[in-house]
Every structure is written in C-alpha cells, then in structure tokens.
Amino acid sequence: MADTTAGIGRNADVEHWDVEDPTFWEQQGKRIAYRNLWISIPCLLVAFGYWQMWGMLTVQMNNLGFPFSEAELFTLVGIAGLSGATLRIPASFMIRIAGGRNTIFLTTALMIIPCLGAYLALQSQDTPLWAFQLLALVSGVGGGNFACSMANISSFFPKHQQGLALGLNAGLGNLGVTGMQILIPLSMTAAIFAGLSGTPMALERASGTLIGRIPEGTDTWLQNPGFLGVVVLIPLSAAAWFGMNNIRSITPNPGPPLAAFGKIFGLYNLGLLTSAIGLYVMLPPPVGLGWFNMWFALPLTIVLTLGLMRLIPGDIRPNIQKQFAIFHDKHTWSMSLLYILTFGSFIGFSAALPLSIEVIFGSMLEQTDNGDWERVANPDAPSAMTWAWMGPFVGAAIRPIGGWISDKVGGSIVTQVISVIMVLASIATGYVMMLAYSATDPNQYFWFFLVLFIVLFAASGIGNGSTFRSIGVIFDAQKKGPVLGWTSAVAAYGAFIAPRVMGKQIEAGSPELAMYGFAAFYAVCLIVNWWFYLRRNAYIKNP
DSSP states (O other): OOOBTTBOOTTOOBSOOOTTSHHHIIIIIHHHHHHHHHHHHHHHHHHHHHHTTHHHHHHHHHHHTOSOOHHHHHHHHHHHHHHHHHHHHHHTTHHHHHOHHHHHHHHHHTTHHHHHHHHHHTTOTTSOHHHHHHHHHHTTHHHHHHHHHHHHHHTTSOGGGHHHHHHHHHHHHHHHHHHHHHHHHHHTTSOTTGGGGOOOEEOSSOEEETTEEEOTTOEEOTTHHHHHHHHHHHHHHHHHHHHOOOBTTTOSOOOSHHHHHHHHHHHHHHHHHHHHHHHHHHSOTTTSOOOSOHHHHHHHHHHHHHHHHHTOOTTHHHHHHHHGGGGGOHHHHHHHHHHIIIIIHHHHHHHHHHHHHHHHHSEEEEEOTTSOEEEEEOTTOOOHHHHTTHHHHHHHHTHHHHHHHHHHHOHHHHHHHHHHHHHHHHHHHHHHHHHHHTOSOGGGGHHHHHHHHHHHHHHHHHHHHHHHHHHHHHSOHHHHHHHHHHHHHHHHTHHHHHHHHHHHHHHTTOTHHHHHHHHHHHHHHHHHHHHHHTSTTOSSSOO
C-alpha cells in the first residue's frame, strides 16, 4: 500500500521512507516514527519483563517450599537467559525478512504462551522441574523481542536522533525488569482475579513486597503474575497489529501476513532448538549430559544457530546471507564486546540479583557449642522482593539520558567513563559480598551492597545508551539494524552467565570472585573502546 501526501495509514506498508530528508521527516516521517515508537515501547516492556520473571518467581518458589534446590532455581533463571539471548540471533534478521509490524505483533503475542503456562504450572508444587525448565526456555521469546524491536525502531529515525530514540525504546522497554520485580510480588498478595486466581499457598519463609515485609504463613497466589501477563499482552498485540507499519525500503518482500508469520516461526523454532541443544550438552544429569562447561557450550550454541540459519531454504536464505556481511566488519565485533559490557551487565545482574540477595543475606554464620561454624537462617534478612527492583529501575530509567548525552558529546567518551566506574564498583561490590557472606551479622553490609549495585546498574544503563548511539553512527542503514540485533543477542547471554557464575561462586563460598572476574572483563573493554574509537589514530573517532 503506497503512501500519499495525505498521509500513511496506521497499519499500512510504507513504500517511500527517507528520514534523512528534513522535509519528509517534518511532514510525514516524525509522526509515523513516533507512533511506532510509542507502541513499540510497551510491547517491549511487557515482553522483556516476562522474559525476566523467573528471577522473582524462583525467589518465591524457594520461600513457598517448592521441592527444588537453590542450584536448580538458579538454573531456571539461566535457562530463560540463554534462550532469550539465542533467540535474539534470528530475531536480529526478522525485520528485513518479515517486516516490522508483522514481527512486533507476533513476537509480542507469542509471550502469551509462557505466561499462560506459568499460570497453570505454578498452581501446584507437584509440577515437575522439567515443566518449569520448558516454560523458562519458551519465555526466551521475550528476550528475542528486544533485538527485533531495536532493529525496527532504528529504521524509523534519522541519525542525529538515534541515541535518544533507541535509548527511549530500550530504556523504557527495559523498565519491564523493574515492573516485574515490583508487580510480581504485589500481584501475589491477593486473589486479584477472583476465582481465576486459584488456590493460594502459605509462605514457609518470610517474603516481602515494595510496601513491606510479609511474614511466613501468609497466603500467596504465586500463579497470579502469569495470568496478569495474558491480560496485558492481548491488547498490546492488537495495538501492534493495528498501529504499526512495515517499511518496504527495509523489507522489500515480507509477503502476506501468514507467510511473514511462517518465516518468524521458522526462525524462532530454530533458535529454540539450538538453545535446547546447548543446554542439554551443558547442564549436568539428570537434566542434561554435562559434557561441556558454559564457556564452550555458549559459543557452540551461537555457531550452531548461525550455521543452521545459513541452511534455511527458500527466499529467506539469500536475505540472511546478505545480512551476514556484518560479520566481516571489525566494528561488529568491537561493538559486540562493548555492548556485553553495558547491556550484558544490566541484564545479567537483573537476573541474578534477587536470588543473590536471598542467598547471601538470607543466612549467616553462627558458632556451635563445639566451636565449629555453620550457616543458619538469618531471621532479619532483607527481602529480595522489597529491594531488588531498585537497580534495574535506575539502569533502565537512566538509559535515555545516556543516549542524549552521547548525542551531544559522542558515544565512546561516555562508554570510557562508565567503564572506569564499573571496574571500581565491581571490585568494591565483590569485597562487600565477601564480608557479608562470612559475617555473623550480614545485615550491616546490605546497604553498601545495594548502593554499589545501583552504581553498577546506573553506569551500565548510561553505557547502553552510549553504545547504541555509536552503532547508529558507525553503520549504514542496511547494516545498522542487524548489528543492533546481533550485539544485543550476544550481550543478552549475560542473563545466563551472571546467574550461573554468581550461583557457582556463592555455592563455593567465594561470591567475591564472580565480581572480581567481571571487573577484569570491564578493564579489557575499556582498552578496546580506547583503541578503536578514542586514541589519536582511532578507526572512527568518538562515534
């Protein structure tokens, strides 16, 4: 459907699109771009938040006495993280294959499946672990949504507004993490859906919400958050379908909607398959084979996903192979590393923080009568349900500011400053975690712990805006979308790595080593950013 001087329909395909032309931008482009942005943001917010719901659900499952170990609960968070990251790889290429409107509608609607599944599964403690693992795997669709959403919005705005537009979409979209960490605990406290809320369970351990502590024995409706997701996702999917646009200069041949949906399903099924294979060869028995450690299995999953995408038959194959040109550009790899620094940290800490609070501060050392030391429950432990939302909220809310500042002074300067901050804050956080975990009164260290994590979230949020600003400047219109999606995909593996690393180090009694390792990685990123974009003979000066 061609555009006309009278305007472009709310859900019409846009034939002509030239936002670098000031006249076109002011007369038509701005209105269309912002309409798509304001629909994209809540779709991403909810999908992204429900991808991350397992970080909070597992805390409450532990408080309710579900028959799973802490390691198994950490694994649920990690499964969702790995799946969401892997699905971002095919999602990075969906816009140019299936169209923005088609993709955002379907990827938003698909999140109804894990939400409905969680609503049903969480009503009984007899639900087997494999059912939760499957739901965590499928909820990765919400993580994939980020890559296609960012690739889509990048096509709607001129270069001089890339930092702000992408910062708004990602920053407000990432508030879904905070939204879940606030709404999930609150929605569990009452039968808000009347008879549809089902039967409550009684807390075996004290919990909490944003508004206060909840004592043990209190009735809790753990299934409510899943049904809430279904209720919210239905109208958001409708808004995407009736209010967004495909841009034909970006997607020349999306085909009819059903054909476009088939392409999206095919790409997502491929990502789910490779995610499952990666998890199966990595996780220990009885869940998997335990053949490879995480650092080998993750690259294997990525390579397998890319390899299978190259073999897809039909008209998708040449389109994907054309977009694979981004992998021959050295800046794809440098920006991937820098986005792991920023978004990888944000999403990884968001996934790991709730259960880390629960484990590190939920117990303390106590000396027995015979002089030995043992870990016992901390009766006055801070509740993750009350405090964990603060870091992700700061990181997401400050992201548009990072994009705006980067539009003014350059993305790489901002990235360099936050890298230094993250190195120092990680070292300090690790030291505080060590003190808390080995203390007879860990509560005295909680505020230091929380403030330092908020600093890490703030720095990573600003860096999210600065790195996406740099990508928008470095790459042309054809490469920009796939690069945005690819870098976000690689960085999203932080949602798997951080819970696994922190969980293992906590289990080993040395949680500080996880943070020291992150600090070392941040120092490497600082050097890469300087070498590529800030030194005197940099490849591209301060993009």
